[in-house]
Amino acid sequence: MLPVKEIADSLGITEDHLNYYGKYTAKLSLALLEAPPQPPRGKLVLVTAITPTSHGEGKTVVSIGLAQAITRRGRKSIVTLREPSLGPVFGVKGGATGGGRSRVLPSEQINLHFNGxxxxxxxxxxxxxxxxxxxxxxxxxxxxxxxxxxxxxxxxxxxxxxxxxxxxxxxxxxxxxxxxxxxxxxxxxxxxxxxxxxxxxxxxxxxxxxxxxxxxxxxxxxxxxxxxxxxLLVLLNEAVMPNLVQTTEHTPAFVHAGPFANIAHGTSSVISQKIALNLADYVVNEAGFGADLGAEKYFDLVMPACGIRPACAVLIATVRALVHQGSSPADAAGANPAALRRGLPHLARHIENLRKFNVPVIVAINRFPGDREEELRTIGSFCRDRGVACAAIDVFEQGGAGALELADQVMAAADGVDLGQVRPLYDRELTLEQKIGLVAREIYGADGIHFESAARRKLAMFAAAGFGHLPVCMAKTPSSLSDNPALRNVPSGWTLTVSDAFLAAGAGFIVVLAGTVLLMPGLPRVSQASRMDVDDDGNIIGLG
Structure with a gap:
């Protein structure tokens, strides 16, 4: 790691805009928001994915690797990421700082208690x-x-x-x-x-x-x-300032805020994105879970609230996830070319969904150990046949060098986009029920929507109180395009069940619960916590 002052120097951030939290992390002064270039210097690249398996398909590692690849091409890049929650860190997923040669550092500090x-x-x-x-x-x-x-x-x-x-x-x-x-x-x-x-x-x-x-x-x-x-302001006085850290290749990273994408809006802070757009040519910003969750919420909640329009969307696909979507629960794990081909309509649905926001889409095929060349070629051919740019990448093993083709495609798409054409799915003037219906039908593929009585009463109450203009933040399972985690691929003939709703007036949206979704997860039978320890010298073991 380089001292964080050197990372700040690479962005032209002066000493008076840094609040040091040790040698390798610092908070950024909000004065960096003042006098932004008009138009903003940078373009925002939104990184999302197809529906992930329980262990994730590498959005964080790809976001980091892509930012590193853009830097290798001689352009200034910043990656903006969410802060890890201790729930997943000690639950199923473990750490959330990337991996291999595409990580943000110091990873243990970021995963645990990061700057408070x-x-x-x-x-x-x-x-x-x-x-x-x-x-x-x-x-x-x-x-x-x-x-x-x-x-x-x-x-x-x-x-x-x-x-x-x-x-x-x-x-x-x-x-x-x-x-x-x-x-x-x-x-x-x-x-x-x-x-x-x-x-x-x-x-x-x-x-x-x-x-x-x-x-x-x-x-x-x-x-x-x-x-x-x-x-509340006193307690959040320093938390509102973005955190500056670095990647394994010394590319600047802003890690700030941590809303989940299945039960919140799922992206890093608007402040960190705005500061990054003032300082870099390209800002690589991760949106959580699949494109039906994090990406949809960025376009329909975040973009209208802050005015930042993504210049392109990177859609991550993996052999593992597509095989899962094309398999039945009874299928054996491992290579399954037929299941991979059956899962390709799932990829097509996510591409189609992203195109509804009028944004260029590039598929990043994230290579895992054990993936075979013919499997990668199958996915690549499928994308090219549909007029979608794609690139196979390996940023875990190779760092930025493993995503140079993707970086070239991203920069070309972002430089050529008409940002004025990028748009949300729905207008604010629609009723809450109409907004829910559009997301359910256009993004999830539902045939209909059933409102349970309690949810219908709450939505009516919120509208009567003057909150009907707010966007909807759909809280649903991340394991399926539907509201049923057991339904794979592109489910059809199903009805979305709206079970509850909560008003988040300060945030500026209505949280709509679909199906059975929990706002407080539980630990699994065997959690990541059981695999962690500290040795006699104080070194943490098992925190991925």
């Missing part, structure tokens, strides 16, 4: 929860309805026992008994707010606008009404 950002979000979220219960305990001047408090508590860990709780037990001194719940910090509205805020002033506005529930007359109660905004 996620802890700050957790603390701020729980401060607001505590302020609500304290307000009720001390007389409830706002007449908050204890049966209609929508603000949960949060923790950055997978813990299924906290999904449904009762607080206030033990007598009057301990508060008013009521039901509540925990969500994982990555699903907290505060995490979404941190990621979507464009400045400290915008952060204040969004925090003030958080709707915590209803009063006994059915009126909206906001965080600003109970005087919590200032305290």
């Amino acid at each position: 950002d996620i802890h700050a979000v957790t603390s701020a979220h729980n401060l607001l929860a505590a302020a609500i219960d304290s307000h009720i305990h001390h007389g409830n001047a706002l007449r908050i309805d204890v049966d209609n408090i929508w603000w949960p508590r949060t923790i950055d860990m997978n813990d299924r026992a906290l999904r449904h709780i009762v607080v206030g037990l033990g007598g009057k001194a301990n508060g008013v008994p009521r039901e509540s719940r925990f969500v994982i910090t990555a699903a907290s509205e505060l995490m979404a707010i941190l990621a979507l805020a464009s400045s400290r002033q915008d952060l204040r506005r969004r925090l003030n606008d958080i709707v915590i529930g209803l009063n006994v007359d059915g009126g909206i109660v906001r965080a600003g009404d109970i005087g919590a905004t200032g305290g």
